[in-house]
Amino acid sequence: MENLCILFVLLLWVGSGIAASHFTVNYIPGFQGPLPFELQTGYVGVDESEDVQLFYYFIKSQGNPKEDPLLLWLTGGPGCSALSGLLYEIGPITFEVVEYNGSLPTLVLNPHSWTQVASIIFVDMPVGTGFSYARTQLASHSTDLIQVRQADQFLRKWLMDHPEFLSNPVYIAGDSYSGITIPAITQKVSDGNEEGMDPPINVKGYIIGNGGADISFDANSKIPFAHGMGLISDELYESLKRSCGEEYVNIDPNNTVCLKHMQDFNEGLYGLFPNHILEPICGFASPKPFQILDKRSLSDNSHDILEIDPFFPTIGCRSYAYLLSYIWAGDNSVREALHIREGSIKQWQRCNYGIPYTSDIPSSIKYHLYLSKKGYRSLIYSGDHDMVVPFLGTQAWIRSLNYSILDDWRPWLVEGQVAGYTRTYSNRMTFATVKGAGHTAPEYKPEECLAMLKRWINQEPL
Structure with a gap:
């Protein structure tokens, strides 16, 4: 009888949403028919009181999930939702970008999804990002170092809830601002393993795309980049x-x-688009799309709503696709399908730059050095038309690590065409440019980036 009572209490505890919870999602609004891949969503509570509830999307590898690596993916910002990385960069679905007509945006398959070769946990981090939320005012404040600690806790709790992935190789991955925190998270996981934390994580390395590292390298590189590009x-x-x-x-x-x-x-x-210097400057689809959501059900002429503000992106703009995510993620049927906790997030934002956040890792270089000495693998890639984090700055901080070159600068090819240039170092670090890509590379060159990942994961030369 006592055991039954304990079991009943545990069930109530899980049902209350305090413990980690996850749901299998077979259908999502906007996509026709059942999903042809395994999608799971859920929350993991971190910190002692679990006042921070981190939301995630998990997609099992469409290749060999028992052996393929597991990626923990963090989108940048800080404050940009993991859904942005899933839908616009490396996930198996994306929006059909057509002119908005008042209906829910349509989702289609992405033929160049990284889930072809890896299982991926897309996490809304730090707290206040996407559908992640705090249950107290104090818990809503985050920093780089807090995010590092919480990412380690998240991954260990997630693996305890998914023990079938404990033996899979794990890579900490992400892009943009996450280049600051990813090396620190990898070191935290590594140190935790050595200290005997449970469960042990089979971490093998990290992946950073168009990532920040150190402002003295990243920002100072913009002048030589602009000169080299003829600007x-x-x-x-x-x-x-x-x-x-x-x-x-x-x-x-x-x-x-x-x-x-x-x-x-x-x-x-002035007038250049820093994310990709060849593309036009367009309206930034944030945060005014909430006005559309309010009016969408009230107006029969939703097309006009998009045109009343000259700062809204137009159909020819890349950021027009971002607008669709606000409409989709703000829909009640979508939130129900994803099992979003009612009342946790009022207005979803693709990039919430208003979160209370303090940057307290001024440079990630010391973490790269530490991980190099430990023998971890790393893939660092840059879109070569990105002026937000120019590839010249990334090359400069890599040189500052002072490791010898094993395979010197050379082109790497996809379908017989130059897809970029690469170099490998004695610390098991591979650097690659992605020709013609911006910030961030998979959004602009999905086929090339998938080929790059496949070769690197398989420990083949790019």
Whole structure:
């Protein structure tokens, strides 16, 4: 009788949503028919009181899930939803980008999904991102280091709930701002294993795309990048180098000559789209789409709603596809299908830049050095038309690690065509550019990025 009572209490505890919970999702609104892959959604509570509830989407590998690696995927920001990485970058479904007509956006299969070769947990981190939420005001505040600790807790709890993946190789992966936290998370997992934390995680390395690392490298690389891409004149470039001493971030306020040249630089780049310098600048689909959601059910002429604000992206813009995610994720039927807890998140945002967050890892370089000494593998890739985190800065911090080159700079090919350039180092780090890609690379070059991942996962040369 006592055991039955304990079991009853445990069932009540799980049912209350305090413990980790997950659901299998076979159908989602907007996609015709049953999903041809295994999707699971759920929450994992982290920290001692579990006041932070992290939401995730898990998609089992469509290849060999018993042996394929497990990726923990973190989208950047900080504050950009994992759903953005799933739908626009590496997941098995994406939106059919057609002009909005008032109905729920249509989802179609992505033929270049990374789930062909890996199982992926897309996590809404840090708290306040996507559908993740805090149950107290104090718990809503996060930092880089808090996110690192919570990611380690999340992964260990998730694996306890999914013990069939304990033997799979694990990679911590993500892009953009997550380049700051991913090496620290990998080190945290590694240290936890050595300290005997349960369950042990079979971590093998990490993957970073278009990722930040250190502002002195990332931001200072924008001037030589702009010059190399023909965006500024030789004369301005030389004047900037001479007057600023190649330090373009922490400028002495008394250095008026450098400041004037920086003003000329910024004015010269006005009107360029930094995520991909060849694409047009478009309206940013955030946060005004909530107005559409309010009016969608009230107006028969929803097409006009999109045109009343000149800052809304138009159908020819890449960011128009982002707009569809607000409409889709804000729909009640979608939230029910995903098992979103009622009342937890009022307004979903693709990128919530308003979360209370403190950046307290100024540089990730020391973590890369630590992981290199431990022998972990790493794949670092950059879209070569990204001016948010230029590939020149990424190359510079990799050089600062001071590891010897094993396979020197060379092109890598997809379907007989140059897909980018690559170099490998003695610390088991592979660097690759993705030709023609922006911030972030899989969104622009999905076929090439899948080929890159497949070869790297299989420990083949790119």
